[in-house]
Amino acid sequence: MKTNWNHIKGYVRLEIIGQDSSSFINTCLQSDIQIWDIQPLDHNRVLVSISISDLRKAKAILKENKLKIRIKEKKGTPFLLKKMWKRNGFILGMAAFIFVLFLLSNMIWNINVTGANPKTEYELRKAAVEIGVTKGKFIFLLPNVREIQRQLTEKMDNVTWIGVTQHGTSYRLEVVEKEIPEAKPITGPRHLVATKEAVIHSVFVEKGQPIVGVNDYVKKGSLLVSGLIGKEKKPQLVSAKGKIWGEVWYQTEVEVPLNTSFQTYTGKYKNRHYVSLFGLNLPVYGFSDGEFKDKTETLNETPLYLAKWKMPFSYIKKEVRETDGVKRSYTKAEAIEVGKKMAKKELGKKLPEDAKIKGEKVWQQNVSNGKVKLTMLYQVIENIASEQPIPIQQGE
Amino acid sequence: MGKLRQQVNKWMMQNLELPADVVMDLPRITMIGQLHIYIENHRGVKAFSNEQLTLKLKQGTLVIKGSEFVIKTILPEEILLEGTISSVDFGKE
Numbered sequence: 001m002k003t004n005w006n007h008i009k010g011y012v013r014l015e016i017i018g019q020d021s022s023s024f025i026n027t028c029l030q031s032d033i034q035i036w037d038i039q040p041l042d043h044n045r046v047l048v049s050i051s052i053s054d055l056r057k058a059k060a061i062l063k064e065n066k067l068k069i070r071i072k073e074k075k076g077t078p079f080l081l082k083k084m085w086k087r088n089g090f091i092l093g094m095a096a097f098i099f100v101l102f103l104l105s106n107m108i109w110n111i112n113v114t115g116a117n118p119k120t121e122y123e124l125r126k127a128a129v130e131i132g133v134t135k136g137k138f139i140f141l142l143p144n145v146r147e148i149q150r151q152l153t154e155k156m157d158n159v160t161w162i163g164v165t166q167h168g169t170s171y172r173l174e175v176v177e178k179e180i181p182e183a184k185p186i187t188g189p190r191h192l193v194a195t196k197e198a199v200i201h202s203v204f205v206e207k208g209q210p211i212v213g214v215n216d217y218v219k220k221g222s223l224l225v226s227g228l229i230g231k232e233k234k235p236q237l238v239s240a241k242g243k244i245w246g247e248v249w250y251q252t253e254v255e256v257p258l259n260t261s262f263q264t265y266t267g268k269y270k271n272r273h274y275v276s277l278f279g280l281n282l283p284v285y286g287f288s289d290g291e292f293k294d295k296t297e298t299l300n301e302t303p304l305y306l307a308k309w310k311m312p313f314s315y316i317k318k319e320v321r322e323t324d325g326v327k328r329s330y331t332k333a334e335a336i337e338v339g340k341k342m343a344k345k346e347l348g349k350k351l352p353e354d355a356k357i358k359g360e361k362v363w364q365q366n367v368s369n370g371k372v373k374l375t376m377l378y379q380v381i382e383n384i385a386s387e388q389p390i391p392i393q394q395g396e
Numbered sequence: 397m398g399k400l401r402q403q404v405n406k407w408m409m410q411n412l413e414l415p416a417d418v419v420m421d422l423p424r425i426t427m428i429g430q431l432h433i434y435i436e437n438h439r440g441v442k443a444f445s446n447e448q449l450t451l452k453l454k455q456g457t458l459v460i461k462g463s464e465f466v467i468k469t470i471l472p473e474e475i476l477l478e479g480t481i482s483s484v485d486f487g488k489e
Contacts, residue, residue: 026440029472038467040446 006034010076011051013037014058018067021046027061047072105305106139110170120159120177127155133171140302140315168308189237192225192385194218198246201381208240218246218384227390237390246384247358249377250350252343256335256372259327266322268292274316276301281316292322335372336365343376355382421454425484433460433477433484441470449477450487459485 016024021040028035035058037049050058062069084091111128113121128134131151132142142148149164152173156162163174192208200216208225212218224244230236272286298321303314330338340360347357357380364375402420409419417424417437426434439452446465451458465479 022441022444025444025467025470029440029470036467036469038444038470040444040465043445046444 006036006049006051007076009051009053010074010078011049012055012071013073013075014048014050015041015070015072016046016048016062016067017044017070018065019044020065021067024061024065024067027065028058031057031061033058033061052076052078102304102306103138105169105307107169108133108135108137108139108142108171111135112170112172114172114174116159116173116175116177120156120175124152124156124159124162124173124175127152128173130155139166139169140304144300144302168305188239189227189390190239190387191223191227191390192240192242192244193388194220194222194224194244194246194384195386196220196246196248196384198248198384201245201247203242203244205240205242207238208242210242212244224385240387242385243383244385245381248380248382248384250347250380251363252347252376252378254339254343254346254374254376256330256339256342256374258332258335258367258370258372259329261325261327263294263323264326265296266324268322270320272318272320274318276314276316278312292320294323294325295320296323297321330372332367332372336362336374339372339374340376343374344378347378347380351380352382355380423451423453423458425458427481427484430462430481431478433481435475435477437473438475441475451475457487459483459487461485 021044025035025038033050033054035048035050037047039047041047059069111125111133113124116124131148133148143151145164145166148171149162152162152164153159158178159175160178161176163172165172165174197220198218200212200214200218202214203210203212203224205225208227209229210225211223218224225240225242227238227240228235229238270286270288270292273284274281275284276282298319300317300319301314302316304311340362344357344360351357357378359379361377361379362374363377364373366373405420408414409416416422421437423438424436426432428434435451435458437454438458439454442450442452442457444450444465444467447461447463449460449465449467451460460477460481461483462479462481465477467475468478469476
């Protein structure tokens with residue numbers, strides 16, 4: 001054990017030349033200088049090991065005793081380091097190699113796109129470049145996979161979903177494209193029929209024979225514009241085209257609780273940074289949790305790779321956001337007002353874009369179990385026409 | 397005075413079952429075959445060569461003879477000698 005320690009500190013093998021070597025040994029013992037491996041070579045030469053920290057003191061004693069010394073060997077870490085430093089190019093090369101390997105294995109080498117047609121793929125690659133996902137970028141400088149996926153999905157309009165997965169140094173982008181149905185070219189003769197029960201508000205016919213007039217009541221599926229025009233004896237088939245605006249009634253039910261409690265972010269947040277070593281998180285920057293009363297925490301982990309192996313250390317960013325419990329309570333009148341807005345919004349989702357809401361009416365309202373229940377009626381003017389092809393009869 | 401003290405020490409050793417090396421300041425010598433010799437309670441090196449090591453003791457000397465001697469460790473009161481040991485002698489002086 002002691003020899004090992006001496007090895008770390010470093011020691012020298014000294015050759016002591018002179019008659020009286022045993023007195024030197026005794027002096028060393030008295031003045032607390034450690035010597036070991038004492039090996040007599042012949043009658044006036046002795047080989048001795050001495051630690052480099054004691055060498056100066058030993059030299060003084062040797063001078064007093066009029067003994068000569070010769071350093072035979074230098075052993076231990078300090079000398080080894082010195083020797084290694086002489087070959088520093090070698091060590092630097094090794095360090096540089098590991099460093100380069102480390103950098104290269106944390107770089108994007110490949111981006112694969114699957115499931116996209118060439119046009120979408122081109123757009124997707126362009127969007128990825130804008131985010132910074134390109135060949136040669138360092139993975140640890142990029143946002144994590146979840147974030148990239150979110151940003152890409154936001155940027156791309158004509159795709160339903162983008163899946164981003166990271167396999168070592170390559171990213172795989174899986175794309176599910178939106179299938180936009182192609183607009184059917186207008187072909188063949190057809191009628192226009194009502195899609196729902198309505199009272200006709202106005203009629204614009206481009207082609208065809210209008211059957212209904214304003215203020216007529218129509219049922220679902222009843223004929224609005226006929227594709228048969230011309231004289232009764234000699235009918236001509238055309239593709240009826242036009243817009244029939246009908247007044248349709250919608251009924252919507254909404255429930256508004258009078259008291260609700262929910263959580264909101266106050267906007268205050270703290271970031272904490274960690275370096276994770278073998279699963280142990282060491283804080284690097286940001287030491288307080290912000291002393292928030294209520295908070296939510298999210299963890300973002302960025303692992304580092306050496307070649308294909310995940311290193312046992314990674315960088316972790318912890319976001320601590322302050323949350324606030326908010327209680328909201330409505331009076332009955334307020335609840336009805338909110339309910340009306342909600343109902344209208346709800347209705348807006350169901351209606352086509354060109355529909356207009358003409359009027360609204362509260363049909364029923366009651367308060368029970370701390371909730372306001374509303375049944376709303378809406379008068380909506382919308383296009384009720386839909387095409388129905390006329391079957392061509394054989395032999396006519 | 398010295399004589400009396402020696403008498404007391406001897407008596408203590410025999411009647412109180414105390415180890416002799418502690419009470420009387422004698423060397424404790426441990427040998428492992430011919431390879432090692434370990435001496436505690438010495439008083440310094442008197443002479444050292446390849447074939448002979450002479451140690452000072454409180455009373456007299458200890459002469460170890462053999463060949464290829466190397467002092468592996470030496471501390472103020474302990475010494476570990478390696479080599480081929482052929483004899484251990486106590487000398488007066």
